[in-house]
Amino acid sequence: MPKQSYFLNADKTDVIELSWRGFWKDITVTHNGHVLGTFHSFSHLKQGQYFTLHEGSTLHIYYSKAYGDQGMKVTINGFPVKGSSGDPEVRLKGVMGIAIVIGALQFILGAIGEFGDVELLQEMGVSWPLMVIGAVIIGLGYCVYKFRSVAALIVIIVIIGLDALLTLAFSIEGGRMSFGGIFIKVFMIIALAKGFSAITELKDQEAIRDRDLSKKNPGW
Numbered sequence: 728m729p730k731q732s733y734f735l736n737a738d739k740t741d742v743i744e745l746s747w748r749g750f751w752k753d754i755t756v757t758h759n760g761h762v763l764g765t766f767h768s769f770s771h772l773k774q775g776q777y778f779t780l781h782e783g784s785t786l787h788i789y790y791s792k793a794y795g796d797q798g799m800k801v802t803i804n805g806f807p808v809k810g811s812s813g814d815p816e817v818r819l820k821g822v823m824g825i826a827i828v829i830g831a832l833q834f835i836l837g838a839i840g841e842f843g844d845v846e847l848l849q850e851m852g853v854s855w856p857l858m859v860i861g862a863v864i865i866g867l868g869y870c871v872y873k874f875r876s877v878a879a880l881i882v883i884i885v886i887i888g889l890d891a892l893l894t895l896a897f898s899i900e901g902g903r904m905s906f907g908g909i910f911i912k913v914f915m916i917i918a919l920a921k922g923f924s925a926i927t928e929l930k931d932q933e934a935i936r937d938r939d940l941s942k943k944n945p946g947w
Contacts, residue, residue, distance in 0.1 A: 733801050733808045815928035822922035826868025834861030875926045
């Protein structure tokens with residue numbers, strides 16, 4: 728039976744677990760092995776449900792299908808549980824994944840244009856510079872996740888935005904509008920922009936954690 732676990736403490740002794748059969752049918756929610764309730768179907772899961780934990784905390788579980796925010800939402804008293812799709816670290820990792828995919832596609836396309844015999848790409852001037860841009864985007868994506876870099880995220884968005892404008896300019900010049908490619912880039916920019924809020928939330932969490940540690944250890 729498939730299952731998904733969400734740990735509420737660093738020792739992984741306090742756990743929320745969802746288990747189900749088939750395609751999200753008869754979903755059971757447990758807390759440390761004790762059944763809290765069930766969802767009958769995936770539709771029921773999308774509607775969501777509140778549960779009360781034994782210490783009085785409110786657990787909210789639902790599946791979000793909103794664009795750029797899809798996934799299982801698990802919150803305790805309104806705060807996302809670590810590892811759930813609402814967790815800012817998970818969201819930022821998703822932003823890094825988007826950047827890596829974009830960079831890899833740019834790199835591969837540049838490599839085909841540089842070393843392959845594709846006349847269309849050669850006419851468009853697609854070659855090693857695109858490989859460099861792809862590698863840069865991948866590196867910037869890593870910096871966004873690893874160092875919570877707002878600057879790196881801005882640079883990625885600017886690169887993709889300029890690419891979209893160039894695509895539009897070439898489409899107009901060639902007399903063939905490539906709306907599909909432009910819309911995809913716009914959607915990517917929207918998805919990447921969600922990384923700003925994730926970085927802010929993570930930095931706020933780190934600031935709160937550091938403040939709590941300094942209170943516990945005033946001699947630091």
